[in-house]
Amino acid sequence: MTRKLTVGIALAMLAGLVMFDLATATLDPFAAPAVFALGSGQAAAGAHCAAMPE
């Protein structure tokens, strides 16, 4: 067995994640924030591993 098998599994896992997400959540490009946070004036709203829950 070679890495062809494991890369195939990795891609299948990614595809499964994407399909699960598309089945359980909706996307709305018109609700997207400004392209660049820098200079947008909008408070950063993303989640980061260093952030304590508020």
Next chain:
Amino acid sequence: MSLAETDAVTAAKPYLRRATLIGVALVLVLAVSGAAGLRYGLLLLIGLGFGIVLEGFRFGFAGPWRALLLRREVAGVLAQLLAIGLVAVVAIPLLSAQEGVLIGAHAPVGWAMMGGAFVFGIAMQIVLGCGSGTLVNAGSGNPVGLLALPFFAIGSFAGAYHLVWWTGLGTLQPVVFAGTGGLAMTLALLAAVAVLLLVVAAPGSRRLPRRLWIAAVVIALLALGNLVVAGQPWGVVYGLGLWAAKGAVAVGADLSGSAFWMAEANAARLGESIFTDVTSLTNIGIIAGACLVAVWRVGGLSAALPRLPAKAWAAVIIAGFLMGYSSRLAFGCNVGAFFSGISTGSLHGWVWFVMAFMGAAVGVRLRPALGLEERP
């Protein structure tokens, strides 16, 4: 044409395969931009860049720490310090100028944070892949990384679930090196570590090879791109925990007992798409970017899979879980705490570095006993 014949053609003409890879990557970025918004497409593109550079230039964290501990080879760690310093030069002033709009990886130092970093250091040497390294390894077909990744995600979810309890054991207020003084302090500390490394380096290992110069500069540019586009620094662990949390909710798990997952922002994110979550997008990009490089290389997928004993695979599963759990307590992994913490002026990044390095010194000695490598 059969699949075998197609394989033969693409192996003989790698440019066909490579053009296809570039095309697929661009289509994915455009699809995310169209479906979720341009910011999210750009973040996927930045993640792809991380994956391509980390795998393509063999820029890592766990491997260079191991080389330093076992052979006093310092080039890989010097490259990490260079990349962090380059980001700091831009990021720390930018954060001061755009307070509120941009946020740093600023977290408190505490008992659980220090213990988490120590355990992460052990586990990342067992798996021989850190936060970003596990994503890269999984994407490039390394079976150890591939097996560790889902348990990393589950551990990150569980660690976040219990995070507030752990921080209650004793946590200081975050300490941030901000402004010009903060930047000078950060650069001075990075320089001090670099000098120390040069003093202890094995003869002949002090020169940074060209690939590491290039990788450090490009990684720094991508990290700054992450900050400018997302408003927050590069991270890994949150996204993995979110994937597991969404899976847990889908199978009926009740997260109401977790102050972390019930916090307003996190609870809302459980119902939103991962294509609007910053670290999820860059994580997906890293996996896909590493995969792209592995397929791009002629013979990149022909390496035989290692034959490891059962106890080694069991160790990978446990270490993967511990990496996720401990990095939540430590407020990040080598990316969110070490790289982004230090480069945005957080004291916790420096404490993480010390504790995780001590853990790594333990971890490198555990690998032979766990069957992951030959005994010396």
